[in-house]
Amino acid sequence: MQTLRNACRYQEYDCIVCLELLEHVPKPIDLLAEFRRVLKPGGRVVVSVPNPYSWVEIYREVFRRPDPEGHLSAFTTPVIENLLALAGFRLERRLGTSLRVPKTVRLLSTNSILARSRIYVARPAERVIFAGREL
Numbered sequence: 001m002q003t004l005r006n007a008c009r010y011q012e013y014d015c016i017v018c019l020e021l022l023e024h025v026p027k028p029i030d031l032l033a034e035f036r037r038v039l040k041p042g043g044r045v046v047v048s049v050p051n052p053y054s055w056v057e058i059y060r061e062v063f064r065r066p067d068p069e070g071h072l073s074a075f076t077t078p079v080i081e082n083l084l085a086l087a088g089f090r091l092e093r094r095l096g097t098s099l100r101v102p103k104t105v106r107l108l109s110t111n112s113i114l115a116r117s118r119i120y121v122a123r124p125a126e127r128v129i130f131a132g133r134e135l
Contacts, residue, residue, distance in 0.1 A: 012040040019048040020117065023071040032087035041124060045089060048097070048119045049075045055102065055114065080120050085130045089122035 016035045022028045035045050050057065052074040060067060075083070081091050096115025098107040128135040 011038060012043070013038055014040055014043045016043070016045045018045065020050065022047060022049050023073050023075065024069075026072060028073065028075075029083055029086055032083055032089070036088040036124060039124060044092065044121055044123050046119065046121050047080070047084075048117050049080065051096070051113070051115050051118045052076055053113050054099070054116045056100070056116065075118075077118065077120075080118070082130055084120065084122045085125065085128055088125055088128065090125035090129070091120060091122050093121040095119040095121070 016039060018031070018035070022031065025031050032045075032047075039045060050069075050071065053076075057074070059065065077094065084091055094111075095118070096111040096113075097109075097117040097119060099110045099112070099114050100107055100116060
């Protein structure tokens with residue numbers, strides 16, 4: 001984190017993309033706050049996290065299979081919305097990635113709750129709204 005701060009001390013970015021990383025970080029709020037700090041006022045952040053409701057995650061939970069990816073956290077949409085808000089963002093858009101057909105390599109594009117990953121697009125917020133209330 002310190003390296004990112006030093007490298008970005010005088011830089012601002014139009015867009016920051018964070019794909020499948022947040023669930024591996026011990027303090028995701030710190031990473032999101034750093035994104036907010038280096039993002040231009042009109043910029044956006046794109047965050048992708050595994051969907052805890054995908055069939056892969058449900059299968060692992062039901063059959064007590066280990067998580068080979070080493071995830072530290074699982075993020076539902078309300079949790080991501082609250083984390084983004086606490087970091088100074090407002091959620092602009094939610095998307096899904098794909099649904100893998102079991103026992104095949106076929107992927108179906110979907111924006112449903114069953115998508116393997118969820119993508120969140122956020123912009124800097126004027127005010128913080130946490131759990132539906134303004135702080």
